[in-house]
Structure formats: C-alpha cells, structure tokens
Amino acid sequence: MKVTMVGTGYVGLVSGVCFADFGHEVVCVDKDPAKIDTLNAGGVPIYEPGLEDLIAKNVKAGRLSFTTDLKTAMQGTDAVFIAVGTPSRRGDGYADLSYVYAAAEEIAGLIPTGDNSFTVVVNKSTVPVGTGDEVERIMAEHVSRAAFEVVSNPEFLREGAAIDDFKRPDRVVVGTKDSRAEAVMRELYRPLYLNETPIVFTERRTSELIKYAANAFLATKITFINEMADLCEAVGANVQEVARGIGLDKRIGNKFLHAGPGYGGSCFPKDTLALARTAEEANVSLSIVSSVIDANEARKRRMANKIVAALGGDVHGLRICILGLAFKPNTDDMRDAPSLTIIPRLVDKGAEIVAYDPEAMEEAKKHLPDIAYTDCPYAAIDGADAVVIVTEWDEFRAFDMRRVKELLNAPNVIDLRNIYRGKQMRALGFSYTNIGYPAVPANESA
Ligand SMILES: NC(=O)c1ccc[n+]([C@@H]2O[C@H](COP(=O)([O-])OP(=O)(O)OC[C@H]3O[C@@H](n4cnc5c(N)ncnc54)[C@H](O)[C@@H]3O)[C@@H](O)[C@H]2O)c1
Structure with a gap:
C-alpha cells in the first residue's frame, strides 16, 4: 500500500x-x-x-x-x-x-x-x-x-x-x-x-471518543493513586504497597499506579481538558474527569511546597539540583512536564536551580532559560543543598550514593518518583523524602 x-x-x-x-x-x-x-x-x-x-x-x-x-x-x-x-x-x-x-x-x-x-x-x-x-x-x-x-x-x-x-x-x-x-x-x-x-472496527464518532475515554481513564488512575499517596503520608501507610495490593486484583491491574508529582506530557493534560469541554457542550456532567484535571494541576503546584517543607520551610539562597526535566523517561518531550510547574515556584521562593536531564535539556532551555544546566548528574549534585528527582530516568536509579553524599553540601534527597528506599537512604545518612510514605516509618529504627 x-x-x-x-x-x-x-x-x-x-x-x-x-x-x-x-x-x-x-x-x-x-x-x-x-x-x-x-x-x-x-x-x-x-x-x-x-x-x-x-x-x-x-x-x-x-x-x-x-x-x-x-x-x-x-x-x-x-x-x-x-x-x-x-x-x-x-x-x-x-x-x-x-x-x-x-x-x-x-x-x-x-x-x-x-x-x-x-x-x-x-x-x-x-x-x-x-x-x-x-x-x-x-x-x-x-x-x-x-x-x-x-x-x-x-x-x-x-x-x-x-x-x-x-x-x-x-x-x-x-x-x-x-x-x-x-x-x-x-x-x-x-x-x-x-x-x-x-x-x-466501530463508527467514526465512537472511535474518536474511545481515544479520549482511554486517556481520561488512565489519567484518573494516576490521580487516584496520587491522592492515595497523600492519604498514606497523613495516616502512616505505604503507597507502593497499597498499589501492589490493589494492582494484583486483575480487575484493577498494576499499570498506572505509580504515585508521583502528577501527570504531564503531550496528551493527558490536553485530552482530559478537551473531553471535559466536549461534555460541557453536550450538557453532560463528567465530574470525575473535571476533578482529575483540578487535582492534577493542584498536585503539580503542591510539589514545590513539599520540596520547600522538606528543606525546612525556606529555600531562599539554597542550591537545588533537579534531576529529570522531561515529563517522563525516554523522551525529550517537555509538554506540560511537572518540572515546568515545580522549578519556577522554587525560583520564586529564592532557590538557585541547577538541572540535569539525559535528553530534554535543549527542549527545557526554551521554557526555562534562566536556570543552570550541567551535562552530568554528578556535576549538578556537586555543592547542592538538595537533590530532587523529578523524572525517573534509569540512570538515576543506581547512583553511587556515597559519592552523592560527599558531593552534596547538605544530604537532602527528595524523590518524587519513589526510586529509592527510605530505610536505606536514611541508613546512609540522608534526609530522604518521597511520595506516599510517612516521614519516618514507625517501625524503622534507623
Ligand atoms: N505524542 C504522543 O505521544 C501522542 C500519542 C497519541 C496520540 N497523539 C496525538 O497525535 C497528534 C499529533 O501529536 P504529536 O505529538 O505527533 O504532535 P507534534 O506537534 O509532535 O507534530 C505535529 C507535526 O505536524 C506538522 N504539521 C502541522 N500542520 C501540518 C500540515 N498542514 N502539513 C504538514 N505538516 C503539518 C507540524 O509541523 C509538526 O511537525 C495529536 O493529536 C496528539 O494528541 C500524540
């Protein structure tokens, strides 16, 4: 053909x-x-x-x-x-x-x-x-x-x-x-x-709607586990185990149950919005989709506050290393990336940002021209007061944490993708904050 x-x-x-x-x-x-x-x-x-x-x-x-x-x-x-x-x-x-x-x-x-x-x-x-x-x-x-x-x-x-x-x-x-x-x-x-x-094979209108329904459902799943993460933090539970515990139920499935800083990218944000507008025009209430949109936007904004809180409530003059800028790993796509909401808020609060992403820095510079970039993660970590993991690129999963600690000015790690284990990080002497866990689990002596 x-x-x-x-x-x-x-x-x-x-x-x-x-x-x-x-x-x-x-x-x-x-x-x-x-x-x-x-x-x-x-x-x-x-x-x-x-x-x-x-x-x-x-x-x-x-x-x-x-x-x-x-x-x-x-x-x-x-x-x-x-x-x-x-x-x-x-x-x-x-x-x-x-x-x-x-x-x-x-x-x-x-x-x-x-x-x-x-x-x-x-x-x-x-x-x-x-x-x-x-x-x-x-x-x-x-x-x-x-x-x-x-x-x-x-x-x-x-x-x-x-x-x-x-x-x-x-x-x-x-x-x-x-x-x-x-x-x-x-x-x-x-x-x-x-x-x-x-x-x-279906009718054309149904086919058009299938795409939006699929994306809205996936965005809902992410937003659901993100809200569960907030609850876990408040009541002392573990969101990754909640996700596993529910995800093994075949009716639920384990995909799109990773708590994080909120969904971004070229599709979910715009497609949920467009679906909500279509429903509005048709005088149909899609209250779940509308709530998902609001919850996700609020979450991206709240992530900056979470970082500030983890660093004692004031980031003025602090050098913060941001690892990962793309909306997800293995892409250089920056459209609606959580980093685009988080970084300007930290800058507004007086932080100095130095960022690294394996692929997205050229794209990121178009949106965030005034922050510093390095072409190696350890250079970004060097002398920083905190490391914030925003995108879970594989290369961030196996850092030499002793080297990271030596390079840091203060041993703060804020892991918005839950790629490290709190107990191990605290045992290494880090002040470690992640998503959907109590600050220091009650059963952890370290
Ligand atoms: N990016 C994804 O992961 C993804 C996944 C599924 C569906 N979609 C959907 O697919 C569509 C395309 O998304 P994308 O991310 O590839 O967009 P994109 O912005 O990366 O690419 C669109 C391209 O179309 C070109 N273009 C625009 N008008 C043109 C014209 N008249 N003639 C020739 N070229 C023209 C632009 O120059 C651009 O290169 C969107 O509706 C998006 O929602 C995207």
Whole structure:
C-alpha cells in the first residue's frame, strides 16, 4: 500500500516509519522544512529509542521518504493520514483543530477524482467527537463523495516505547462503516494479524471518543493513586504497597499506579481538558474527569511546597539540583512536564536551580532559560543543598550514593518518583523524602 503521512511529529514519524517497516511505501510530509531537512540528512528531530535505526533501515530499503511537498507525496496514495497537533486552545481547553482542518483543506485539493479512484483519509490526530464529520464536509467541497472516505484511527502509542507500542499494540481502533475503507485499513494493519492484535472496527464518532475515554481513564488512575499517596503520608501507610495490593486484583491491574508529582506530557493534560469541554457542550456532567484535571494541576503546584517543607520551610539562597526535566523517561518531550510547574515556584521562593536531564535539556532551555544546566548528574549534585528527582530516568536509579553524599553540601534527597528506599537512604545518612510514605516509618529504627 502507498501511505502519505501528513505531520511528521511524534505520532506521524513513528507511525510512518513503522508502516514502512511493515512493508508499505510511506512518504512523510511536514510543513516544517527544518524537520524534513534533518530527516533527509539522516537525523531525527525527536528522541525516541530505536527510531533512528528504523528510519535508516527503511530509507535504505526505499520504502520511506520525507518531503514538504504534499502534492508529490500524494501521487498514487491509498491512504492519507492526518497526524498533526491538536493542542489545547489557549484559555478554554478546547482542542485546537485549526491544524487538522488546514491539513484537510490541503489534502482535499489533491485527492484524485478519476472514475475508480478512491482515497482513504485517516485521522490519526486525537480529535473531539464530530471532527471526522467536519473533515468529510471539507473534503466534499472539493471532491465527489465517491472518491474518498474519512476514517478515524486514533493512536495509543506512548513516547519512550513508541515503536513497540505501534508494532505490538493492545488493540487498533478504526472508525468507519465503509467497506472499501475497512478493506484498506485491514491491509495496512495486516502484519499485526500475526500477533493476533484485536482490531476494533466501530463508527467514526465512537472511535474518536474511545481515544479520549482511554486517556481520561488512565489519567484518573494516576490521580487516584496520587491522592492515595497523600492519604498514606497523613495516616502512616505505604503507597507502593497499597498499589501492589490493589494492582494484583486483575480487575484493577498494576499499570498506572505509580504515585508521583502528577501527570504531564503531550496528551493527558490536553485530552482530559478537551473531553471535559466536549461534555460541557453536550450538557453532560463528567465530574470525575473535571476533578482529575483540578487535582492534577493542584498536585503539580503542591510539589514545590513539599520540596520547600522538606528543606525546612525556606529555600531562599539554597542550591537545588533537579534531576529529570522531561515529563517522563525516554523522551525529550517537555509538554506540560511537572518540572515546568515545580522549578519556577522554587525560583520564586529564592532557590538557585541547577538541572540535569539525559535528553530534554535543549527542549527545557526554551521554557526555562534562566536556570543552570550541567551535562552530568554528578556535576549538578556537586555543592547542592538538595537533590530532587523529578523524572525517573534509569540512570538515576543506581547512583553511587556515597559519592552523592560527599558531593552534596547538605544530604537532602527528595524523590518524587519513589526510586529509592527510605530505610536505606536514611541508613546512609540522608534526609530522604518521597511520595506516599510517612516521614519516618514507625517501625524503622534507623
Ligand atoms: N505524542 C504522543 O505521544 C501522542 C500519542 C497519541 C496520540 N497523539 C496525538 O497525535 C497528534 C499529533 O501529536 P504529536 O505529538 O505527533 O504532535 P507534534 O506537534 O509532535 O507534530 C505535529 C507535526 O505536524 C506538522 N504539521 C502541522 N500542520 C501540518 C500540515 N498542514 N502539513 C504538514 N505538516 C503539518 C507540524 O509541523 C509538526 O511537525 C495529536 O493529536 C496528539 O494528541 C500524540
């Protein structure tokens, strides 16, 4: 099959590369010439494990190419994917669909209209219910209805594990009732039949809603365990054992039960907001989703207070080392990262920040230009009054803690991801604060 991917960001690039690796012929299009130049020069504009090698392999095999020219890219194409951004519209939380509609307009003008020509326009961007109807309306202004079908195919990949998620998904969701479009979609995803991946065929509106419902549910799970963590701290219980104790129940499951500083990233914050706005418009109360949004925002803000409290209530003049800036490990994505809420608050309270992240520092500098950065975690720790672990990169899990203690000006560790054990840290002489534990467990003598 011949595939055109419009938008070569996280989702477009990973999807395009993986479709090429399935054996399809893929052209990835982006309107950002710098991005396309980087890709054509063998570079990768984002950090995603395994992506660089997979791009090189498929470019070499002649199945994958990059261009800014949509017209050339669409020649002979069976399916055009829209994989452009749908950020929150400033101020009101609605999904900004201007990129989707602009892409639809551009595509509409290029859809072949010959007797038997048929192109599937696949919306992979996360879009509110009814967006497919509008894309269809835009197309129909330019092309006869018989020449195209608009399908919803939301993407569920996770940054940091994107290739594996695309190639071994729990399910693929396809929203269409058109048999010709269904046949094209089945052919595109045929390699997944080997793994017996369930493909959920449904109506377009239902498919659009499935994506938001999935993200809102996962955000709720995270927020639930975060609130349990607060309760654990107040009543002297252990949140990781609570998570294990409930997660072993198959009806609950153990995923997304890690207490932390609040969810961030390119999807959960904007998608929960957009879902809440959709419900508002439909006069339906989604009180759980609204509470999750409020609780998560408040939590990110409270994390700065937690750090200040752990350091005696005043951080003025203290040098605080922040480890991890990206919203999660294995990505350089800084969108809505908790670090973006925590760091400015510490700066406002007079702290001096020195930060380290294995991949996200270039991105972080765009948002936090006035803090110090180092290219080695031990350099960031050197002379600091506290270490705060904000993102759980693997390289932070096995620090030489004796060296850390020697380098620190004061032995304070605030671990917002629970990657260390309180008892061991206290035995090493650290003042250690984490999430969802009593300050010093009653049964711990150390
Ligand atoms: N990032 C994720 O982990 C993830 C996961 C699942 C779903 N999604 C959804 O996928 C969509 C894309 O997200 P993303 O993170 O890949 O976005 P992104 O911002 O990384 O990439 C979007 C790309 O589209 C390009 N673009 C915009 N308009 C264009 C046009 N008319 N023609 C060609 N290129 C155009 C931009 O230049 C940019 O490179 C969003 O709706 C998002 O919610 C994202």
